[in-house]
Amino acid sequence: MKYLVTSSSSLGLSLYDEESETTIIKKIPGKLKYNNIDIYIGDYVYIENDTISRVEKRTNYISRPKISNIDFLCIIVSLKSPDLSTYLLDSFLTFANYRNIKAKIIFSKQDLIGTKQLNKLKRDLKYYQDIGYDIYFLDNKLNAPDDFEKLAKDIENKKSAFVGQTGVGKSTLLNRIDPTINRLVDSKDIVTRGRHTTKDVSLIKYSKGFIFDTPGFSSFQLSEFSEIDLSIFFPGFNKYSEKCKFVNCLHLKSTLGCNIINMINSSKLSASSYENYLKLLTKIKEK
Numbered sequence: 713m714k715y716l717v718t719s720s721s722s723l724g725l726s727l728y729d730e731e732s733e734t735t736i737i738k739k740i741p742g743k744l745k746y747n748n749i750d751i752y753i754g755d756y757v758y759i760e761n762d763t764i765s766r767v768e769k770r771t772n773y774i775s776r777p778k779i780s781n782i783d784f785l786c787i788i789v790s791l792k793s794p795d796l797s798t799y800l801l802d803s804f805l806t807f808a809n810y811r812n813i814k815a816k817i818i819f820s821k822q823d824l825i826g827t828k829q830l831n832k833l834k835r836d837l838k839y840y841q842d843i844g845y846d847i848y849f850l851d852n853k854l855n856a857p858d859d860f861e862k863l864a865k866d867i868e869n870k871k872s873a874f875v876g877q878t879g880v881g882k883s884t885l886l887n888r889i890d891p892t893i894n895r896l897v898d899s900k901d902i903v904t905r906g907r908h909t910t911k912d913v914s915l916i917k918y919s920k921g922f923i924f925d926t927p928g929f930s931s932f933q934l935s936e937f938s939e940i941d942l943s944i945f946f947p948g949f950n951k952y953s954e955k956c957k958f959v960n961c962l963h964l965k966s967t968l969g970c971n972i973i974n975m976i977n978s979s980k981l982s983a984s985s986y987e988n989y990l991k992l993l994t995k996i997k998e999k
């Protein structure tokens with residue numbers, strides 16, 4: 713039988729059967745490994761005689777927290793309080809690219825920005841759409857129409873992980889998607905305090921899809937990638953870096969003839985995003 717692993721606790725693995733839409737908890741003897749590889753939340757496993765006989769090849773994965781087969785990494789950034797940080801956004805997008813995870817960008821708290829400034833921001837941030845991302849502007853206080861319906865539809869029947877720094881509105885948004893999600897998150901905390909310790913990550917089934925519940929997933933480790941990785945996976949670069957005539961080019965301003973620099977000079981790539989790139993490059997060099 714094939715199951716989707718949705719959580720792991722001292723009680724056993726929670727296994728979801730997509731056909732019958734039911735979850736069973738199964739105690740698997742020994743270490744939770746298959747061919748010496750850890751089982752991740754989101755893995756599809758085959759169970760025979762109380763053992764894992766096979767794990768389906770992952771479409772993608774993240775090691776911290778250990779989750780796999782992520783359809784969308786939904787990156788939430790607020791336009792205000794906390795202030796908009798395209799640096800954090802670009803970092804998350806690089807990470808998602810590097811991990812082969814499709815990203816969606818959610819700009820929250822549009823109600824905190826005046827109309828004129830909001831229109832300018834929307835024009836500037838449309839850049840992310842131009843380089844291939846779905847973007848959504850939200851007002852979780854429901855003062856005015858926003859892109860919520862489209863977002864809810866787009867993540868239907870998918871497995872999404874929501875990330876973003878503290879205070880951007882992750883919990884508020886999850887509550888808007890389905891109020892039972894937060895209740896499920898809370899009830900898991902109670903389990904943690906009790907006898908059965910639940911591992912901190914789980915995949916929550918709500919009315920229309922799955923959400924990875926990953927506390928503390930508000931930033932990620934830059935240590936995972938190299939300068940070359942950054943030069944390839946920085947948002948918007950992949951399309952143009954192939955045409956860069958230099959091998960292993962880091963796209964520095966001083967590199968005459970670098971295709972990325974040409975694209976920035978002709979405004980096909982964002983100059984302000986490029987500053988984030990340089991900042992990330994310095995950070996990676998420092999470590």
Ligand SMILES: Nc1nc2c(ncn2[C@@H]2O[C@H](COP(=O)(O)OP(=O)(O)OP(=O)(O)O)[C@@H](O)[C@H]2O)c(=O)[nH]1
Pocket residue numbers: 820821822823824850851852853876877878879880881882883884885930
């Ligand atoms: N004005 C406005 N406030 C919002 C919006 N979305 C969320 N908030 C508020 O922002 C605050 C933080 O929201 P949370 O949903 O708790 O943020 P979070 O990302 O879950 O934060 P952590 O759990 O600390 O990581 C709350 O007071 C929300 O009511 C929005 O679109 N507009």
Ligand SMILES: [Mg+2]
Pocket residue numbers: 882883884
């Ligand atoms: Mg929260």
Ligand SMILES: [Zn+2]
Pocket residue numbers: 956958961962963964967970971972973
């Ligand atoms: Zn280059």
